[in-house]
Amino acid sequence: MRYPKDGRFGEFGGKYIPETLVPAVQELEENYLKFKNDKKFKKELDYYLKQYAGRPTPLYFAKNLSEKIGGAKIYLKREDLLHGGAHKINNTLGQALLAKKMNKKRIIAETGAGQHGVATAMACAALGLKVEVYMGYKDTIRQKLNVFRMNMLGAKVHPVKSGSQTLKDAINEAIRDWITNVENTYYLLGSAVGPHPYPVMVRDFQSVIGEEIKSQFKKLENKTPDCVIACVGGGSNAIGTFYPLVDTSAEIIGVEAAGKGLKSGFHSATLSAGRKGVLHGMMTYLLQDKEGQITETYSISAGLDYPGVGPEHAFLKDSKRVKYHSATDSEVIDAFLLLTRTEGIIPALESAHAIADALKVAKKHKPSESIVVTLSGRGDKDVEEVQNYLDRNTK
Amino acid sequence: MDSAKKPTLQSKQMSRIKEKFAELEEKNQKALIAYIMAGFPNEKTTLLAVKGLVKGGVDIIELGFPFSDPIADGPVIQNASVISLEGGTKLTNFFVLVKKIRAITDTPLVLMTYTNILYNKGYQKFIAEAKKAGIDGFILPDMLIEEASEYLKSAKKNTDTIFLISPNTSKTRIEKIANATTGFLYLVAVYGTTGVKTEIKNYTLKAIKEVKKQTKGKIPIGVGFGVSTPSDVKKYISVGADAVIIGSAFLKLIEKTPQNQIEKKIELFARSLKKETLNVIQK
Numbered sequence: 001m002r003y004p005k006d007g008r009f010g011e012f013g014g015k016y017i018p019e020t021l022v023p024a025v026q027e028l029e030e031n032y033l034k035f036k037n038d039k040k041f042k043k044e045l046d047y048y049l050k051q052y053a054g055r056p057t058p059l060y061f062a063k064n065l066s067e068k069i070g071g072a073k074i075y076l077k078r079e080d081l082l083h084g085g086a087h088k089i090n091n092t093l094g095q096a097l098l099a100k101k102m103n104k105k106r107i108i109a110e111t112g113a114g115q116h117g118v119a120t121a122m123a124c125a126a127l128g129l130k131v132e133v134y135m136g137y138k139d140t141i142r143q144k145l146n147v148f149r150m151n152m153l154g155a156k157v158h159p160v161k162s163g164s165q166t167l168k169d170a171i172n173e174a175i176r177d178w179i180t181n182v183e184n185t186y187y188l189l190g191s192a193v194g195p196h197p198y199p200v201m202v203r204d205f206q207s208v209i210g211e212e213i214k215s216q217f218k219k220l221e222n223k224t225p226d227c228v229i230a231c232v233g234g235g236s237n238a239i240g241t242f243y244p245l246v247d248t249s250a251e252i253i254g255v256e257a258a259g260k261g262l263k264s265g266f267h268s269a270t271l272s273a274g275r276k277g278v279l280h281g282m283m284t285y286l287l288q289d290k291e292g293q294i295t296e297t298y299s300i301s302a303g304l305d306y307p308g309v310g311p312e313h314a315f316l317k318d319s320k321r322v323k324y325h326s327a328t329d330s331e332v333i334d335a336f337l338l339l340t341r342t343e344g345i346i347p348a349l350e351s352a353h354a355i356a357d358a359l360k361v362a363k364k365h366k367p368s369e370s371i372v373v374t375l376s377g378r379g380d381k382d383v384e385e386v387q388n389y390l391d392r393n394t395k
Numbered sequence: 396m397d398s399a400k401k402p403t404l405q406s407k408q409m410s411r412i413k414e415k416f417a418e419l420e421e422k423n424q425k426a427l428i429a430y431i432m433a434g435f436p437n438e439k440t441t442l443l444a445v446k447g448l449v450k451g452g453v454d455i456i457e458l459g460f461p462f463s464d465p466i467a468d469g470p471v472i473q474n475a476s477v478i479s480l481e482g483g484t485k486l487t488n489f490f491v492l493v494k495k496i497r498a499i500t501d502t503p504l505v506l507m508t509y510t511n512i513l514y515n516k517g518y519q520k521f522i523a524e525a526k527k528a529g530i531d532g533f534i535l536p537d538m539l540i541e542e543a544s545e546y547l548k549s550a551k552k553n554t555d556t557i558f559l560i561s562p563n564t565s566k567t568r569i570e571k572i573a574n575a576t577t578g579f580l581y582l583v584a585v586y587g588t589t590g591v592k593t594e595i596k597n598y599t600l601k602a603i604k605e606v607k608k609q610t611k612g613k614i615p616i617g618v619g620f621g622v623s624t625p626s627d628v629k630k631y632i633s634v635g636a637d638a639v640i641i642g643s644a645f646l647k648l649i650e651k652t653p654q655n656q657i658e659k660k661i662e663l664f665a666r667s668l669k670k671e672t673l674n675v676i677q678k
Contacts (some may be wrong), residue, residue: 006541016510016537018467020561020586022568162473168464175466180587182563278511278537279464291486292515293463 007196009315015195059216072365086377088119094205096123104186112167113302114146116190121153136166191234192310195281206240227251230374231353233304237376257299258326268297301349327356348377411503412578425672430457430642432475434484451665460508467536469588471643490528497529518549562602579615590643607635628671
């Protein structure tokens with residue numbers, strides 16, 4: 001699916017939006033298509049990605065971890081080393097630059113844990129744009145530090161008190177704002193979700209991850225990786241990792257949050273346990289009840305706590321090109337601690353889902369084979385959560 | 396395709412909504428359409444409100460079925476959705492409620508909800524069941540014509556598919572949307588969600604006039620979103636609206652009225668609005 005003209009990945013994707021937004025998404029698509037191959041735009045984005053965000057990120061051979069596990073060699077794609085501490089900046093720089101080219105004076109964004117909100121606030125500060133961020137009220141309490149960071153970066157944070165007061169409601173509210181201020185506002189969506197062209201545009205901005213993996217691995221081992229693994233919430237770091245490798249022979253695995261277990265009802269494993277439906281402008285897999293009401297999700301990592309998933313993942317699942325696994329909270333905590341202690345790298349809890357699965361997969365592979373895991377973010381934001389978990393579970 | 400036969404077939408099976416507009420035209424009236432949320436705050440109140448609406452002269456009733464994530468709705472309908480869902484509104488009891496309403500009135504009933512509710516059950520199955528209960532048409536604010544082929548196919552037999560247009564919708568799109576629309580064309584009055592009260596905008600009045608001109612009376616134009624008072628009704632009708640849709644204002648009234656006065660209060664408010672749709676002179 002290089003560029004799905006009708007916005008469809010197989011039966012997934014599309015545009016399910018109020019009519020008022022149609023001119024806005026059309027304008028966005030036209031401009032995206034115009035600028036994505038524009039030399040000047042690409043050069044400018046490249047400059048910010050290198051000089052501001054810190055690209056390229058290293059592909060690090062986790063020797064201690066690999067030896068400890070036994071089996072395949074585990075490489076880490078260090079998106080955690082980017083400015084802001086996560087892959088989110090790849091997308092926010094791209095979209096903020098696009099918004100600037102489109103002469104949009106006002107930027108809005110949604111955020112769950114606050115990572116996308118912070119990355120948006122950073123990109124907008126750097127490019128001189130005004131931004132307002134919608135964040136579920138519950139998340140503003142859970143992730144207070146990110147609210148402070150956004151405020152300091154000059155963003156206005158709107159706590160959202162409707163619905164479950166988390167990411168899905170923040171997206172609802174951002175869409176409502178967009179409908180109201182459609183004429184001057186750019187909606188900077190943070191994951192590979194939403195109506196066309198967002199899923200494809202966010203994928204393209206994040207594909208720098210997979211492109212770098214491909215060329216770096218080629219230099220290191222003169223082949224493509226045998227396997228790549230990334231965590232999936234909305235799925236932006238995963239699609240950015242996978243997309244450049246879909247046409248290769250690499251085994252590709254996405255890892256969802258199984259929370260307290262897939263049968264517990266407390267998880268956010270949309271592809272593993274969901275059904276097809278329509279939410280936030282797209283047809284995709286959703287966690288919903290029998291009547292089609294969207295259900296509340298749970299994950300120890302706020303960044304994976306979302307009842308939908310990017311439509312291209314839904315397509316890759318059904319076409320069987322990508323396998324989707326899941327990891328429970330306790331597996332994730334174990335992986336978090338193991339990576340921290342063996343390599344001195346504190347992963348974000350989101351990324352620790354990918355690590356947890358890699359530990360299982362590595363054992364099934366030969367030592368001559370290699371797995372690349374995208375470490376989408378760093379875990380400083382999560383240390384309190386992990387400590388609390390340990391306090392609760394070790395007594 | 397036997398084109399000569401088509402009109403007869405259509406007139407024979409004329410929908411309740413179409414009949415209603417024909418009837419109003421004869422009487423030189425415009426349509427008052429009222430929206431209420433099913434099960435807000437409970438089923439009994441919904442039934443009492445429907446009785447009030449009918450007595451007050453409402454021409455078409457829009458029944459909302461709640462969805463967990465109503466992106467096109469403002470705070471009033473969002474809140475009503477939450478209360479309705481928490482009160483246990485499900486499709487099965489909703490369809491029973493529709494049948495109860497059908498037992499007391501012939502007023503056309505339009506179901507307004509979001510795409511996922513229909514998709515989840517299957518468009519065909521959902522629409523057949525709704526139709527059987529007494530629903531005459533559908534409004535799905537997150538359904539674009541580009542995504543609607545299966546929905547339209549399932550609805551073609553005598554259920555109206557009411558699409559929305561906005562003041563920023565291009566002329567070419569209006570043409571396409573009007574072609575897929577039956578019943579009436581829903582013109583969203585303002586940039587925004589439902590129920591947000593602002594002064595009447597010039598761009599809205601301009602949009603009404605232009606859409607009327609473009610559609611040449613082939614389909615009635617209903618104006619909704621932010622319409623709440625008799626003077627709003629009067630103004631929109633004076634520039635050419637064939638119908639006005641009022642929702643959040645009814646829900647606010649339901650919210651603050653004790654159950655034993657619901658029927659009367661709703662009737663009085665509806666009548667004050669309906670008055671503005673009688674003997675109209677359009678510029």
